Amino acid sequence: MSDASPTAEAFADKIFRAAWHHGAFNSYLGDRLTGFDALAEASATAAELAERINTQPRCAIEWPEMMAVYGNLIVVDDVGSS
Numbered sequence: 001m002s003d004a005s006p007t008a009e010a011f012a013d014k015i016f017r018a019a020w021h022h023g024a025f026n027s028y029l030g031d032r033l034t035g036f037d038a039l040a041e042a043s044a045t046a047a048e049l050a051e052r053i054n055t056q057p058r059c060a061i062e063w064p065e066m067m068a069v070y071g072n073l074i075v076v077d078d079v080g081s082s
Helices: 008-032 035-041 046-053 057-069
Strands: none
Touching (some): 008 035
């Protein structure tokens, strides 16, 4: 067994790379689903987006939220607005 522990810098690099790949995958997914194009036309609820891109509503909720985590989309939750 090795006594060599990873450094904080190595750990941070590993986390950064994982996050980058996850963000890149979500961007790829949005492109393949035509989600970016659908939202460029007009904002949409999850149900509207799911219909526009022909996918399940759950995907139309989770994909934009993940894109928002990476600062690529703004998700507005206006359920309580009148």
